[in-house]
Amino acid sequence: MKASPQMQSRLLDLLDLDTRLTQLDHQLRTLPELVDIARLEAAEADLRAEVVRTETAVSDLQREVAKAEAAVQQVRDRAARDQARLDAGTGTSKSLQGLQHELASLERRQGVLEDEQLEVMERVEAAQGSADRAARAHAEHAERLTSLRAQRDEKAARISAEREEVAHGRPAVVADLSAELLALYDRVRAHSGTGAAPLVQRRCGGCRLDLNAVDLSRIRNAPEDEVLRCEECGRVLVRTSESGL
Known part of the structure; x- marks a missing residue:
């Protein structure tokens, strides 16, 4: 699957929104x-x-x-x-x-x-x-x-x-994503709780596990528009300036 870096970055915005919504729902229930x-x-x-x-x-x-x-x-x-x-x-x-x-x-x-x-x-x-x-x-x-x-x-x-x-701000973020990327995000989110995670200092921000050398090499050599997945948790990995690649 292909998606521009900007589109992939918007996944993190959506992740922040959905995480906050989950937190608020939890507060209401508890x-x-x-x-x-x-x-x-x-x-x-x-x-x-x-x-x-x-x-x-x-x-x-x-x-x-x-x-x-x-x-x-x-x-x-x-x-x-x-x-x-x-x-x-x-x-x-x-x-x-x-x-x-x-x-x-x-x-x-x-x-x-x-x-x-x-x-x-x-x-x-x-x-x-x-x-x-x-x-x-x-x-x-x-x-x-x-x-x-x-x-x-x-x-x-x-x-x-x-x-x-x-x-109220979620539709605007969703509008910047392709239907295919959003479907993947929602599918992973239904299974794992969150659909995407930033790659920070060679670590998946979702499962908090360090990536091995093989995975890091694959990510380092992947095109910018390639949608990447964490091999451990399946979340969409979004490369950032702090990815450590």
């Missing part, structure tokens, strides 16, 4: 925020579930409190009615004595129910503390996740803008 975002997103469901669990526990206990309050109030109401009947003094001596016994029993029952009510209220307080902590943990988690996403988006936008700018 933003440090992505790891933390993935970790926080994975934990999101567990934190949300903990909020729901603790809030449900509080609601269940609050229903127990309401039930306990109703039971205490029922005993109080019954005691108030009995006390009113006793104070009125109506009825036989036996019935009045029965009311006194019932009032004593109701007082004991009220004490038991109030103790149970207090115990449930203490459980509600503890459960509410757990719910509050779960809510705070979820809120802090969400705030951190929002901040990381904002940082990711800001960095990604900056890198994408640079990538767009770099990619």
Whole structure:
């Protein structure tokens, strides 16, 4: 294959552009925020579930409190009615004595129910503390996740803008290459990651290996317009003023 030295030199310009594009793509894929975002997103469901669990526990206990309050109030109401009947003094001596016994029993029952009510209220307080902590943990988690996403988006936008700018200059370089040379470059690039490499100080800039004497002699004697390939990595070798030939 033949190509002018100027055309071959443009391969190095294309190499620089494509190398920078590859670097920018790698930066986009490996933003440090992505790891933390993935970790926080994975934990999101567990934190949300903990909020729901603790809030449900509080609601269940609050229903127990309401039930306990109703039971205490029922005993109080019954005691108030009995006390009113006793104070009125109506009825036989036996019935009045029965009311006194019932009032004593109701007082004991009220004490038991109030103790149970207090115990449930203490459980509600503890459960509410757990719910509050779960809510705070979820809120802090969400705030951190929002901040990381904002940082990711800001960095990604900056890198994408640079990538767009770099990619914008590629067509002009490609236009200076023959279709045959570009096809070779793209084919080698698909296989090796880069399609061309400068020859600097008798070393391939792609695989970083020194050329042997036979290859150097071949390159030294090759016409300027001959497209050369590295025997080791297959990249297109572009001769430069620093090739050391």
